[in-house]
Structures are given as C-alpha cells and as structure tokens.
Amino acid sequence: MQLPSIGFEAIHQLRTYEVDNHSRMTVPALVRALQEAAMQNAIELRFSIWDFEGMDINWVLLKKRMKINRFPKLGEQVRVMTYPSGFQRFFAYRDYWMIDMDGNVLASASTTWLLMDLKERVATPIRDFILVIEKDCPPTSECLPRIKGKLAPFKEAQSIKEFSVGWHDLDFNQHLNNVHYISWMLEPLPRTLLENGKLRQLDIHYKAECYWQDQLSSQIAKVEDGKYQHQLVNIKSGEMVARADTIWE
Numbered sequence: 001m002q003l004p005s006i007g008f009e010a011i012h013q014l015r016t017y018e019v020d021n022h023s024r025m026t027v028p029a030l031v032r033a034l035q036e037a038a039m040q041n042a043i044e045l046r047f048s049i050w051d052f053e054g055m056d057i058n059w060v061l062l063k064k065r066m067k068i069n070r071f072p073k074l075g076e077q078v079r080v081m082t083y084p085s086g087f088q089r090f091f092a093y094r095d096y097w098m099i100d101m102d103g104n105v106l107a108s109a110s111t112t113w114l115l116m117d118l119k120e121r122v123a124t125p126i127r128d129f130i131l132v133i134e135k136d137c138p139p140t141s142e143c144l145p146r147i148k149g150k151l152a153p154f155k156e157a158q159s160i161k162e163f164s165v166g167w168h169d170l171d172f173n174q175h176l177n178n179v180h181y182i183s184w185m186l187e188p189l190p191r192t193l194l195e196n197g198k199l200r201q202l203d204i205h206y207k208a209e210c211y212w213q214d215q216l217s218s219q220i221a222k223v224e225d226g227k228y229q230h231q232l233v234n235i236k237s238g239e240m241v242a243r244a245d246t247i248w249e
Helices: 027-045 178-186 191-196
Strands: 008-013 057-068 077-088 091-100 105-117 159-164 199-206 215-224 227-234 240-248
Touching (some): 027 057, 027 077, 178 227, 178 240
Antiparallel strands (some): 057 105, 091 105, 215 227
C-alpha cells in the first residue's frame, strides 16, 4: 500500500516480552506497537501533547475497531504504518496497518479521536493549524471505514475481575494507559480462550478517564460462541469507563 506523505512507517521486530506461550504477538503488544507509531507520527506533524503545551487542548481516543488476520511470531519483522485519515469538526480520524514483509495485512485499525478543551472538559473544534494537513489525507474511499453507532447494551455479567490502577499503569497524562483498558477487559475470559483463542476483531469505546488508585471492575458476557461483550466499571462511582465487543476464532 502507498503511505500518504503525512503518514509514518516503522519496522518492528517482535521481542520476547511481546509474545505469548505460542510465540505469537499478544494483543496488548500489538496495540502498543500501533499506538507508538501514532505518537511518532503526531510528533513529526507537531500535533502531539508536547506541541499543545500552553494551549489547554489534548487528544482523547474515543473509539477503536481493530481487525486481526494473523499475529506475527517471535523475531518476525513487520511494517507498522499509520496516518491521519480525515477530520470532522470536533473529530479526527486515524488508520493503522501492520503488514508482514511479504506485503500481507496482519492487522488494521480505524480510530476516532476528540480534541478536548482541558479547562472546560468539553469537545473543541479542530484547530486551523491542524487542519492544514487535511488536503494531504487520503480520500475517504481509500481509508478504513469510520466507526459509526454505539455498541449494544451490555448484558448480565457472567465473569468479573477487579483491578486497582497502579502508578505504573498511568501514561504521560497521568491517566490509565488505554492499552490497560483493553488488557484488563480481556482478563475475565475463560483460560482456554486466552491461551488458545485468536482474537479476530475488537471494538472498543472509551467512555471516561481513570486515575491512580481507582478501583475497576472488568466484566464480560458471552453472546454466543466466539463473541463476547466487555465492560470496565469504576467501582466507586458505578460509571462505565469503557465498553468493548470481541470476536474470537
């Protein structure tokens, strides 16, 4: 695939701490690799949190849809690619790809981001100095489909596991790192699925931020074989902080 001029690409070689008992890349490791590429792209474009210092604005990840065809193996080199894929008033869109060295798509992800006013804690329109790159975004027809609608209401929890947000679970904003949302939401799944299953699709909607020492309840509900609903709930407030659906093989 042709990377847009505003995109970013890196070669990533799988390390021992990124694989499971089958020597396959873990879900959190895959998400981290995509996330790091996005951060490097934002730094290059001068749209990172550090470039926003003094502006009282920051990006907030709202939605991610990730599809996985194959998990790369220990020692394998892969191409990780990402680029801004469009804007719509308050929202920014970003696509990600992981491709093997033969050109096969291993994984892809589409995401929706919000630009937030940090003082008012509300959405704010995308600034003009960001929109200057809009002309260089690929046509919508060449991008991954944008995520629309809401996830179905969560059914009754069938398995629950609780977590406490530790200091080293925080990102540079001192919020719970979004990768931990995903890994914690997968934890209550049956061991047989965690050990031998292959995640094929993840849809996650982030609802609220989490902070140091927050107590969280990770809950799952089985919809049918291979399909699960997930939610992460702040135990003290009762607020749902994230909701996800997964499809497994």
